[in-house]
Amino acid sequence: MKVDVILGLQWGDEGKGKIVDLFTPHYDIIARFQGGPNAGHTIIFDNKKFVLHSIPSGIFHPESENVVGNGVIIDPFVFMKEVRELASAGIHSEKNLLISHRAHLILPSHRLLDAVYETVKGRFKIGSTLKGIGPAYTDKYGRNGLRFGCIASADFSKHYTALKELHFETIRNNTADTTQYRFEGLDFQEYEKRWLDAVEQMKSFRSIDTEQFINQSLDEGKSVLAEGAQGSLLDIDFGAYPYVTSSNTIAAGACAGLGISPHRIGRIYGIFKAYCTRVGSGPFPTELSDETGEQLRSRGKEFGATTGRPRRCGWLDLPALKYAITLNGIDSLIMMKADVLDSFETIKVCKEYRRNNELINGFPFDLEDAALEIVYEERKGWNSTLDNITSFSDIPTELSEYIKYIETEVGVPVDIVSIGPDRNQTLSRIEL
Numbered sequence: 001m002k003v004d005v006i007l008g009l010q011w012g013d014e015g016k017g018k019i020v021d022l023f024t025p026h027y028d029i030i031a032r033f034q035g036g037p038n039a040g041h042t043i044i045f046d047n048k049k050f051v052l053h054s055i056p057s058g059i060f061h062p063e064s065e066n067v068v069g070n071g072v073i074i075d076p077f078v079f080m081k082e083v084r085e086l087a088s089a090g091i092h093s094e095k096n097l098l099i100s101h102r103a104h105l106i107l108p109s110h111r112l113l114d115a116v117y118e119t120v121k122g123r124f125k126i127g128s129t130l131k132g133i134g135p136a137y138t139d140k141y142g143r144n145g146l147r148f149g150c151i152a153s154a155d156f157s158k159h160y161t162a163l164k165e166l167h168f169e170t171i172r173n174n175t176a177d178t179t180q181y182r183f184e185g186l187d188f189q190e191y192e193k194r195w196l197d198a199v200e201q202m203k204s205f206r207s208i209d210t211e212q213f214i215n216q217s218l219d220e221g222k223s224v225l226a227e228g229a230q231g232s233l234l235d236i237d238f239g240a241y242p243y244v245t246s247s248n249t250i251a252a253g254a255c256a257g258l259g260i261s262p263h264r265i266g267r268i269y270g271i272f273k274a275y276c277t278r279v280g281s282g283p284f285p286t287e288l289s290d291e292t293g294e295q296l297r298s299r300g301k302e303f304g305a306t307t308g309r310p311r312r313c314g315w316l317d318l319p320a321l322k323y324a325i326t327l328n329g330i331d332s333l334i335m336m337k338a339d340v341l342d343s344f345e346t347i348k349v350c351k352e353y354r355r356n357n358e359l360i361n362g363f364p365f366d367l368e369d370a371a372l373e374i375v376y377e378e379r380k381g382w383n384s385t386l387d388n389i390t391s392f393s394d395i396p397t398e399l400s401e402y403i404k405y406i407e408t409e410v411g412v413p414v415d416i417v418s419i420g421p422d423r424n425q426t427l428s429r430i431e432l
Helices: 016-026 076-088 108-124 133-141 156-172 188-202 210-219 252-258 291-300 318-328 397-410
Strands: 003-008 029-032 041-045 048-052 065-068 097-100 206-208 224-227 265-273 276-278 312-314 332-336 346-355 372-380 414-418 426-428
Touching (some): 003 016, 003 252, 016 041, 016 224, 016 265, 016 332, 016 414, 029 210, 048 076, 065 210, 076 188, 108 133, 108 156, 108 188, 210 252, 224 252, 318 397, 332 397, 346 397
Parallel strands (some): 003 224, 003 265, 029 224, 265 332
Antiparallel strands (some): 276 312, 346 372
């Protein structure tokens, strides 16, 4: 058996949660392989809305096992809050959720560091979610971090205090006033107290060696779906650095984040919106700072699932999409939020970038270059509702042409199209 992969091809917020939830009944195991509580995967069904930050999106299907891989970082406070919210809706994650020994922890002082770093950067801030992601990954690669498997150790408190004091020393070397920061509505001391309580509660979850569990499951013939977080254009190596996340969000990250060989990767599904959005700072070539951008934001309800911040909106960017497809080796595309474009008579698509009237091949190293020119092509919109459509054969001609145009330009089929937020508002021309 192989591990199939689902990931985002844009700046995050593509709709991965809905698709993972849709795919889950066809897999035995759903495994998150990177990122942390900066993710916000939204699932809507039976008129209920759930937003997952750390827990894999297959948790709503009790027959499937859900794995938090070694590449994920966990904030126990946020994690247990999510567990309680699911339990209040009758979903008891302790029954089918497994956590890697090797997954690193986000400490309260990581969140404090994150906030301080953003403040001292001033106008050069990167738009962090202030979840402690960057500092936690910094400690991981600096070999200072605490891992989930350590929480049962008798020395955990000692190691925790030592790392916290190391963080405080760093903070004291900065001039930012740390008294102004509150996390989850709590001051640092109260947040730390509840964080430590959450650590105790997390001991009830089964801790595993992800690499052994996943590989043995594959050998036994079980099917595995790897779930990515954020988007390919936020990858630490290949995104628009430094306005990126702190992990590898591309398909290769699934190998390191779960402990599997590249030979065990199967089909790779790439998710993109029919337009583009971005949260936080950083270059965004097709951004619309006008009424059209506001129309996209309003119709698409484009507000961050994690931060609540309004998302920046713009037209579909084909050079960026091609770049992400190349990085990931995408086999099948999934287009989200086609319904958001229902009311547009004309739709624009960025077909290429130019600099000094010369075509740029690939994705530019410096997206903030003032000389970068965005070349658009106009397409006729369908300007009609998709509410009652149940199959590909019923979609408006203009939407069908839009899909064919994208497929021709990027060389990969669009096999699934989402036409609404509910799991049932999905059109597919492949067998899942």
